[in-house]
Amino acid sequence: MTDLFGDDPSQHNTPHTVREDAPLADRLRPQMLSEVIGQQHLTGPEGAIGRMVAAGRLSSMILWGPPGTGKTTTARLLADAVGMRFEAISAVFSGVADLKKAFALADKAAAAGQRTLLFVDEIHRFNRAQQDGFLPFVERGTVTLVGATTENPSFALNAALLSRAQVLILQRLDHDALGTLLDRAEALEGPLPLTADARDALIASADGDGRFLLNQAETLYAAKIEAPLDPAALGTFLQRRVAVYDKDRDGHYNLISALHKSLRGSDPQAALYYMARMLTAGEEPLYVLRRLVRFASEDIGLADPQALTQCLAAKQAYEFLGSPEGEVAIVQACLYLATAPKSNAAYVAQKASFKNAKETGSLSPPQNILNAPTKLMKDIGYGKDYAYDHNLEDGFSGDNYWPEGMEPQTYYEPVERGFERKVRERMEWWDKKRDELRGPNSAP
CATH class of the missing domain: 1.20.272.10 (Zinc Finger, Delta Prime; domain 3)
Incomplete structure (x- = not known):
């Protein structure tokens, strides 16, 4: 798996040499952190990475961002900037044996006075036990861990690992950043065979992914197109990038x-x-x-x-x-x-009533509203003096329906919007009528 500028995280601790026939993204790989596009909020003098580099010491970190935003490049340049040995593994291709080998090499380097930056691409793909395996090596300083992930670290990584690492968010590359990337490509390879509108369309099609944009540009260069393409012709020639959307993430x-x-x-x-x-x-x-x-x-x-x-x-x-x-x-x-008019009164009422029901779940309703299908139930008072509302004036008895020893509660409070305004008027009338029927000194 390569990053924005063509780095392969499976290749570690070796100088990065660029072949003449290397992919365009590899040939445009930045040589300094200041050349990384679109992440100045991190790499600039006031950014978290900029401050760490200026101090000459790195803390463990998780680089979280969309594909093609330069996570691997940033990690490699971080190691160069502070003089650390760079070791990289990918959670997609690595297992326990690879981790043990990486830690052993880091221990050996530490004994020789060389600090190691261990870059773990797609770190969220390691299971919980494998993530826990990093902790002792991070705690004793054998490695400075830099993990890269496209997934929300809150869900994808162990809390113990997150507590020992700073989460840094890489931004999706905007139109200006992607335009700068194309400028660099054209400075190296010559003008793209595109009209101005088609160039903008190419940038929009990348959906924030710099690696995808450079791959598309390389396809255009390889095609040896003579007349500049307009947006319609470009759309026919290249496929639009599918929007990033993980249905369960x-x-x-x-x-x-x-x-x-x-x-x-x-x-x-x-x-x-x-x-x-x-x-x-x-x-x-x-x-x-x-x-x-x-x-x-x-x-x-x-x-x-x-x-x-x-x-x-x-x-x-x-x-x-x-x-x-x-x-x-x-x-x-x-x-x-x-x-539609909005009200969360029913939702609030649900929460409050459910909470109250759990707290008072053993209280019996008043005997007068209990059903009495047997003689024994009638003899002990079930249903006695029940007021049948339909037989009363206004179809309303104003009776007390709350368990003995429990004060009447208010869960549902209609708002003054939409149909609930009418419901509120109705409830206020019932409350007033209930007070009249019970009298000022009557118990609820």
Whole structure:
């Protein structure tokens, strides 16, 4: 596996020589940290890496960022900058034997007064036991660990390992950074056979991945194209990069969080964008529908009771029509939720009532509202003096339904929005009527 500028982390402790026929990414590999593109927030004088290099000492770190952002290059240049021996392994290709060999070499180097930077590519692919194996060597300073991962370290790495390493986030390369990378390629290889608009389209197609961009540029150079391509011709010649989206990992949770919060914030345009991001990247439509159903109850509730109905109808329509026709129904449900009045009163009520129920779960309801199907139950008072609300004025008795010894609680508080405004008026009327029926000095 190579990084942004062609480094192979399986090659360790050897000078990096570049062949004339090496890939373009390898020939453009930076020679100094200041040449690493798009990560100045880390490598600059005020950045975490810049400060460590200036001090001449590195702490163990985890480099977390999307593919093609220069994680391996940064690690190699870090070792050079502070005069450390560089040892690299990849969790994709390495096992316990490789780790033992790396630690043995680091121990030998330490005995000779040489510090080792151990770079572990795709470190999240090591299991928990293998990750724990790093701890004693990191703690006694045999190695300074620099791990690289595309996965959220909070989920992918042991807490013990994270507590001994600083997490540094590498940013997705923006348009300007990718443009600078193409400038370097053109300075080396000559102008790309592209119009200005096609050049911008090529940068956009990389989706923040510098390695992908250089590979595409190399393909264009190799094709010996004479007339500059416009965006349409470029699109025909090159494939667009598939958006990064792991359905069971960080990208998945980031986008569903963005969708949920856009809906909650009543922004239908943003909500549609994030939903489209998920569906076009291959997310299961039924998963999106499940999240919309959840939102309808959690964030809208009785402010608009039709919200839940709309989502369930969209599910039924999608199951009936399939893709792509049924996806219009999902869009309709998304728009309905985004534009509906919002209330989390039902969600708050659920949390509070469930908590209270767990704390008071053994209390018996009042005897007058208990069913009495047998003579014994009637004899001991079950159902005695029960007030049948339908037979009373206004269809309301105002009776007490709470267990003896428990004060009435308030879990559900409707908001002054949508249909819940009517519900609130109704509940306030019942409260007033209940007070009138019980009298000012009556117990609840």
